[in-house]
Amino acid sequence: MSRLHLAFGCGSSKLAGTLDTAPAKTGLMIVSGGNELRSGAFSGQAHMAARMAKAGFPVFRFDRRGIGDSEGDNRGFQKSKKDIAAALEAFRAITPTMEKVVGLGNCDAASALMLAGGAGCDALVLSNPWTIEQAEDAGEAVDLPPDAIRARYLAKLKNPRELWRLVSGGVDLRKLAGGLRGSVGKAPPPSGLAERMRHGIADYQGRVHILLAGNDRTAQAFAASWPKDDDRVHQCDGASHAFVEEHARQWFDDQVLAALRKV
DSSP states (O other), rough: OEEEEEEEEETTTTEEEEEEEOOEEEEEEEEEOOOOOOTTTTHHHHHHHHHHTTTTTTEEEEEOOOSTOOOOOOOGGOHHHHHHHHHHHHHHHHOOOOOEEEEEEEEEHHHHHHHHTTTTTTTEEEEEEOOOSSOOOTTSSSOOHHHHHHHHHHHHHHHHHHHHHHHHTTHHHHHHHHHHHHHSSSSOOOHHHHHHHHHHTOOOOOOEEEEEEOOOOHHHHHHHHHHHOOOTTEEETOOOOOOSSHHHHHHHHHHHHHHHHOO
């Protein structure tokens, strides 16, 4: 196994990519979310790529146009279909023995894969898909639908630290009251973005694995706007957005490895 850095074309721009080599005929392509570099927050994607390669699967990561080491203009996740297609082409070209590719995206990278109809990948792992329409920046504060607010407060009630904050006066009661009022309202209709994402993968023939972090607001908003009977959805309780907790990281790795082995 080795790690190779390369450049590949996307229109008139050169994009930067990184390949972790491995012998399996199924590979993993990681699509970065937001304005995140291909290494991921705190090098999380780079570490994950190393773990997947150690398990035998080649992994390709890249910076889309206008991000990190890549040329061009950053047009946002909703207009990244060409970037993903160029990366997939480069991945296949540099790994000629590879037969299948699983596309992995967290947050708006998951949304980008859905909007692109799977982007030519043979299977998808979609983590905490971003469905909030009012802002492309997933780091901004958002208004959650009632289902998501209830899920958030239920998680807090299970946390001894949060209960202690409540009884010891560490909770803003006005804010709490406002949150409780929001939890009993009517759910708004799914956003236009959620509808486009649903339509994007409606005819997709590959396996789809939707992974949600139980404590993540983005995941809660997605769950509130997505069909409740979708058996492709799996949740890790107690996990944050990037699955950084030890149990969550292991769960996430196991889910991705299972997807790679089932293509």
